[in-house]
Every structure is written in C-alpha cells, then in structure tokens.
Amino acid sequence: MNPALSISVALCTYNGARFIEEQVRSICLQTVPPAEIVLSDDASADGCVELARKAVEACLQERPGLSITLKVLRNAASLRVTKNFEQAASACSGDLIALCDQDDVWYPDRLARMVAEFDKRPELLLLHSDARLVDGQRKDLGQSLFHALEVQRFELEWIHTGRAFDVFLRRNLVTGATTMFRRTLLAPAVPFPKEWVHDEWLAIVASAIGRVDVIEDALIEYRQHENNQIGARRDSFLGKVRKALASRGNTHAERAFKAELLLTRLLALGDRVEPDTIRKLRDKLVHQRFRAALPPSRVARCLPVLREALTGRYNKFGRGARGVVRDLFESV
Incomplete structure (x- = not known):
C-alpha cells in the first residue's frame, strides 16, 4: 500500500x-511506515x-529501501505534556499526524x-482507536482501554x-x-491551552468543525507502569465510592x-462552527458553573x-446519576 497522504509521527x-x-522499532517497521518521526524531548x-x-x-539497516527522517527537538526546560505535544505536532510536515507516547508498542x-480511512474519507479530521492494556513487561492485563474507560455502546x-x-461534552x-x-487541524487548534490535555483538546476542536471517528479494534499496546504520566485503569466499586466521597x-x-x-x-473560528454547537457548549458552561457554585x-x-x-444536563454533560451522586456526597 502506498498512501497518497504522507505520514508524520509526533x-x-x-x-x-x-x-x-x-x-x-514498532513505528519504523509498520506495514505502511511514516515519512518522518518528530521527536520532541522534554529535558530528559x-x-x-x-x-x-x-x-x-x-x-x-534491517529494511533496505526504508526511508524515515528523524527530526529531534530538545527542550532545555520542561514544557510538560500538552505543550510538548503541541511543539512536536507543529513541527510535523506530513498530511497526517499520528501521536505517539514513548512507552507503548x-x-x-x-x-x-x-491511513486507509483518511484516504477514502476526505471529511475525516481525526481518528482514534481502542488499545490493549499491558504492564511494563508487555504482559496482557486482560482488558482494553475502552473497557477501562467503561465506554458505552451508544x-x-x-461518534460513528x-x-x-x-x-466529548460529556467526557x-x-x-x-x-x-x-x-x-x-493544527490551524484552529494551536495554541493548545495548558489547562487542557492535548488529546482531549484536539478531539473536541476536531468534533466542533469536522468529522471524528473511532476504530473499535485495539491498534496498540498501551503500557501501564509506575511512571505513566497519564494512564488508564478501571475503577473498582470501592474506588468509585471513594471518588463520590472525595473532596x-x-x-x-x-x-x-x-x-x-x-x-x-x-467563537473565534466564526462560520466554521455551527450555531447549534455553540449553543450546546454554552449550556455545558451553565451546568459546569452550577456545579462549581454548589454550597x-x-x-x-x-x-x-x-x-x-x-x-437533563447531568445526562447531556456528564455521566448522569454518577454526577448527581458525586454532587450530593462529595466533601468540601
């Protein structure tokens, strides 16, 4: 397969x-390899x-004919996750940008x-997938990322x-x-606000101005270990109770x-965003301000x-009864 769209990895x-x-190695030895890898190092x-x-x-050396450019950016002082990914993505030259953590496979x-999805769907702006959770030694943890997140069929x-x-207004x-x-997508999304995690920001901006979709299969091994900056673990029942009673x-x-x-x-994007999208977001803001102001x-x-x-806003902008319970029982 020789895709018409060039690929960068951030x-x-x-x-x-x-x-x-x-x-x-798992990046370079893809069946469809990228043209470039942009590595942004955060003061390692x-x-x-x-x-x-x-x-x-x-x-x-192992694969004659393989051509991948490695571009390295080094930060003297740490930018932290969101801004480091902004820097990496902004330096990419490919038509498509695949985000990449340092510890997965x-x-x-x-x-x-x-790439096949983007090739056949010009309207598609962002695509994500499930992942298989593994430990530091790549031992299968017996669940997928979507299972850990308790993703619902609806x-x-x-998304489809x-x-x-x-x-994404819900979570x-x-x-x-x-x-x-x-x-x-970078033109409307950059700069990434430091208050947002890079992936959730890109996803919700993309969904506000274009089409987002999901591949329900796991396409990576998502390593869970003691040094994860952002990980994925499904809460136990006791964990959910603790959250409901937490500060x-x-x-x-x-x-x-x-x-x-x-x-x-x-609002700054003007006609690129439908009025109904703005209306929904304003309603979300009303709900979030209400929750912040509870006595x-x-x-x-x-x-x-x-x-x-x-x-109905707990269902529209959160996980329904869970949000109600948390607002009733959380401590100050």
Missing part, C-alpha cells in the same frame, strides 16, 4: 530510555534521544488501517454517526497514543474554565442538585 519523550527503543537526562536515534538507524498495521455509535461533539474518550489527525476541591471550577477557553476558541453543606445541595437533574 513522538514526545521524557526520560523514556526504558521503553523507547521498542516503541521506535537519561539518554533516551540517543537510543531513539540508534533504533531508527538499526531499522533502516504499535501493532504492525496501525498506520495502514488508519457513545461509540454517536457524527455526534462526537455530544460525546473525553480520545487517548492521544491511539490518535491520528489531519495536519489542517470537591477546584475540579468543577477548573472544568468551567476549560469550557470558557473552548467557547472563546470556537459546602451536603444538605443545602439537595434541592439545587435535584432541580439541575430535572433539566
């Missing part, structure tokens, strides 16, 4: 020497960049399967049928390590501020929460 590293060689001190270089060189046909169907924005289901998008903190105020940032960005007293929250539940 790979971010931070002290990733333990796993980087295995990940880079463990030699992972040099290991990545060696891994690329070894693959080029791609199945050989990950790029082929995703959420997948909404063009309602991804509705899904993010897009994990950057499984994501590919058209480089044209409210600034969570809801921070979510309201994130919604404000998104609204500002989408400290659990008793005093009961009537306002009941009234808010009757509006």
Whole structure:
C-alpha cells in the first residue's frame, strides 16, 4: 500500500530510555511506515534521544529501501505534556499526524488501517482507536482501554454517526497514543491551552468543525507502569465510592474554565462552527458553573442538585446519576 497522504509521527519523550527503543522499532517497521518521526524531548537526562536515534538507524539497516527522517527537538526546560505535544505536532510536515507516547508498542498495521480511512474519507479530521492494556513487561492485563474507560455502546455509535461533539461534552474518550489527525487541524487548534490535555483538546476542536471517528479494534499496546504520566485503569466499586466521597476541591471550577477557553476558541473560528454547537457548549458552561457554585453543606445541595437533574444536563454533560451522586456526597 502506498498512501497518497504522507505520514508524520509526533513522538514526545521524557526520560523514556526504558521503553523507547521498542516503541521506535514498532513505528519504523509498520506495514505502511511514516515519512518522518518528530521527536520532541522534554529535558530528559537519561539518554533516551540517543537510543531513539540508534533504533531508527538499526531499522533502516534491517529494511533496505526504508526511508524515515528523524527530526529531534530538545527542550532545555520542561514544557510538560500538552505543550510538548503541541511543539512536536507543529513541527510535523506530513498530511497526517499520528501521536505517539514513548512507552507503548504499535501493532504492525496501525498506520495502514488508519491511513486507509483518511484516504477514502476526505471529511475525516481525526481518528482514534481502542488499545490493549499491558504492564511494563508487555504482559496482557486482560482488558482494553475502552473497557477501562467503561465506554458505552451508544457513545461509540454517536461518534460513528457524527455526534462526537455530544460525546466529548460529556467526557473525553480520545487517548492521544491511539490518535491520528489531519495536519489542517493544527490551524484552529494551536495554541493548545495548558489547562487542557492535548488529546482531549484536539478531539473536541476536531468534533466542533469536522468529522471524528473511532476504530473499535485495539491498534496498540498501551503500557501501564509506575511512571505513566497519564494512564488508564478501571475503577473498582470501592474506588468509585471513594471518588463520590472525595473532596470537591477546584475540579468543577477548573472544568468551567476549560469550557470558557473552548467557547472563546470556537467563537473565534466564526462560520466554521455551527450555531447549534455553540449553543450546546454554552449550556455545558451553565451546568459546569452550577456545579462549581454548589454550597459546602451536603444538605443545602439537595434541592439545587435535584432541580439541575430535572433539566437533563447531568445526562447531556456528564455521566448522569454518577454526577448527581458525586454532587450530593462529595466533601468540601
């Protein structure tokens, strides 16, 4: 397969020497390899960049005719995850950009399967997939990423049928390590707000202006280990109870501020965003501000929460009864 669309990989590293060689090999030895890897290193001190270089060189020697350019960006001071991925993606030159963590392993046909979708669907702006969860030694943990996230059938169907924005207003289901998008998405999405994680920002902006879809198969091994910056584990029943009783903190105020940032960005995009999309986001902001302003007293929250539940916004912009329970029982 020789896709008409060129492929870049945006790979971010931070002290990733333990796993980087295995990940880079899985990228280079794809059935449809990328034209370039842009590695943005966030002030590592463990030699992972040099290991990545060696891994690329070894693959080029093993597979005559393979041509992959490695571009390295080094940060003297850490940018952190979101801004480091912004830097990596912005430096990519391919038509399609695949996001990549330093510690996973791609199945050989990950790029082929995703590029095929973009090749046949000009309207497709961003695509993500499921992943198989493994431990540090790549031992299967017996569940997929979507299982850990408790993804519901209706959420997948909404994404398939063009309602991804509705899904993402409720919660993010897009994990950057499984994501590919058209480089044209960068113009409306950059700069990434530091308050957002890069993958959820790209996903919701893409869903507001174009088509997002999902491949329900696992296309990578998503490694879960003690040094994950962002991981995926399914909460136990006890874990859910603890969350329901945990301190409210600034969570809801921070979510309201994130919604404000998104609204500002989408309004700046003018006619690219449908009025109904803006209306939904404004309604989401009303709900998030309501939750942020709830009183400290659990008793005093009961009537306002009941009234808010009757509006249907807990279902539209959250996980329904779970949000109601948390708002009733969370501590201050």
